[in-house]
Amino acid sequence: MHSDISSSPSGAPERVSSFWDDPAKRSLVYQLITLMVVGFIGYYLFSNTIKNLHRQSIATGFHFLGKEASFEIGESLIGYSAASSYARALCVGILNTLKVAFIGTALTLFLGTLIGVARLSTNWLVSRLAAVYIEIFQDVPVLLQLFFWYAVFNDSLPAPRQALHPIPGVFLSNRGLVFGVLAHNPVYVYMGGAFLTACAGVYCLRWWAGKRQDKTGKTFPLLRSGAGILLGLPLFVWLCGGAPIAMNVPHLAGFNFSGGVTVSPEFTALLLGLVLYTAAFVAEIVRSGIQAVSKGQKEAAMSLGLKPWQTLNLVILPQSLRIIIPPVTSQMLNLTKNSSLAVAIGFPDFVSVVNTTINQTGQAIEGVAMIMTVYLVFSLLTSAFMNWYNGKIALVER
Amino acid sequence: MKETTMDDIAPPLTRVGIIGWIRMNLFNGVFNSLLTIVIVLFLWYVGPPLIRWLFVNSLWGSTSVACRNAAGACWSVISANYRFILFGFYPYDLQWRPSTAMLVLVCLLLISRNRRLWKKWLLYAWGAGLCCMAVLMQGGVLGLTPVESTQWGGLPLTLLLAIFGLAAAYPLGVLLALGRRSKMPAIKILSIVYIELIRGIPLISMLFMSAIIFPLFLPEGVTINKILRAQVAIIMFTAAYIAEVVRGGLQAIPKGQYEAAETLGLNYVQTMRLIVLPQALKIVIPPSVSILISAFKDTSLVVIIGLYDILKTTQSVLANPEWMGFSSEAFIFLACIYFVCCYTMSNYSRRLERELGV
Structure with missing residues (x-):
């Protein structure tokens, strides 16, 4: 490749070739070449965009955010009317x-x-159905x-009167779906x-029980006492308050x-769509996570004399959760991203609101960027949370 | 020992055969028995009416008027409109062309199932097949009437977007994966930013971008049609996911392979092309099939930017007053199409995983 090296009689390396070596x-x-190519493409697209925007006389910037939105939104967690801003x-x-x-x-x-566990059930029917x-x-x-x-709701369900x-x-x-609440x-x-x-209180109790177990080896029935406190205290307050059970029951008024x-x-x-779809993936992850813990772990735990729930809680779960949690988090993220499909059935999620905004103001670039x-x-x-959590539960190898 | 065996005693009746199986698998324990009973009751109540609705009382080739009075499902909505659902606005008497294109695709897929045929000629066959499909759809040569891509629709469009999307995204994804593992900071950072950016946003925002913003990127007077723009968005989106899968494969290659290649005096391109990529890509075949499955399912999102894929053609049939209200039947039919395609692919992927032992 570099014949010029041999051709130099003195044996001194040729400068020109050694630059590439x-x-x-x-x-x-x-x-440098990569950056220049990327930069050039970026500049080309940017300049085209500026020219096109200028030609169509679309003003850029986020000034439109302060203007009156003048469209209604069906469901809102905060006060909103058509007179509110974008x-x-x-x-x-x-x-x-x-x-x-x-x-x-x-x-x-x-x-x-639930479905992931059902898939592993010894009951043939349950496992097949899952x-x-x-x-x-x-x-x-x-x-x-x-x-x-959505079609089931629109086509198959009756009007409010029926x-x-x-x-x-x-x-x-x-x-x-309408239901009564307290x-x-x-x-x-x-x-x-x-x-x-x-x-x-339960948190403190757990801390104390852990300390005591470390010191004396005595275990404390944390599950039962914890559940008792968590349920008992609110129940006590409810009884003291006169046990109110008045319901706000829906009733027909006019057409709704x-x-x-x-x-x-x-x-x-x-x-329904998002949950049923994502749950199928989560079920597969849960199943493979539980199966990934080797059988010997369970047998070893049982031969140590751990009770079944201790085996599950102290041996199986910590290991399978380590496998299960990262993919499950990415499924949760998928669910969040898929919720943008709401725009197709008219639920006012973020994408759907931005879509309306783009249609009204023409600020497409700002909208998609948002x-x-x-x-x-x-x-x-x-993913920041995931990294923190992964670091916390990661296997400490010696 | 053999002489001392007594006459074989048949195992107890409750341990073998059908009864044994039922005891072992359906009634092992109180909780499982209860569960079995509840499920059987549930199936008993739900099953027969469902079967009656699906098959017994259903109409298969009637008019929509007859359907309105029927007690069962109205499959007539499919049989009366299947040409439009499958092919969209593609000219009626030219619809043999997309059918042939799909047939070519199915043949190629069937041939590719067999791992012993994975040779170089199969790659060329795929290239030829894809070109052949494009020619069949587009026309304009060999005496075929040209068909505007605005008229493409239905199942061929869905398949086209998925297959061409994956085919074009794969090289891009491999490059991105190599870039992400590169030692050159500029290239590495660019790759990481691209991959993480794309993986962080929903596909629909890419499609919006393709529909509204891509036209702004182009110089004045140049227009690219909507299908191609959506295809570019799908390719860009899929490439990021492929890059992550391929990266997994690259990471699985032991360091010794790189060092051995270096010792042999191979340069970077040779190392990758001859040593690393052939091994890495083999590992990632099963996850790549999963990506194909999700790309296939994701193409349904082009409905939102108004392309007439198979979901949109079905919706327009349902928007026709004559067939309004039969959406459950139409969507169940579509679900079956998607299910058959995806199930076949995922089954194949599982088989490959077993065979390749990865």
């Missing part, structure tokens, strides 16, 4: 996305774990599932306080229900 310099050139509309969207993400995550974890569930729901696109559930009520106080109609009473606030106090809590068809369909930023922040926060 030095890996450090070579890599510097490669990097910024507030976007906040409503973010809160709605977070609402779906949190409720969806909780339900998915519950359902996914397998069928996993295959069906994994292999159908989540958007199609959303459309399906609403189905499977359980007293719960009504299912094409206007959504009427507001200050006692419930105190009960919440009592529950938090109980949590703190009043009273109770209404969950819109859009939200229900979105939640979508990307918000989801990036979600995923960066999640």
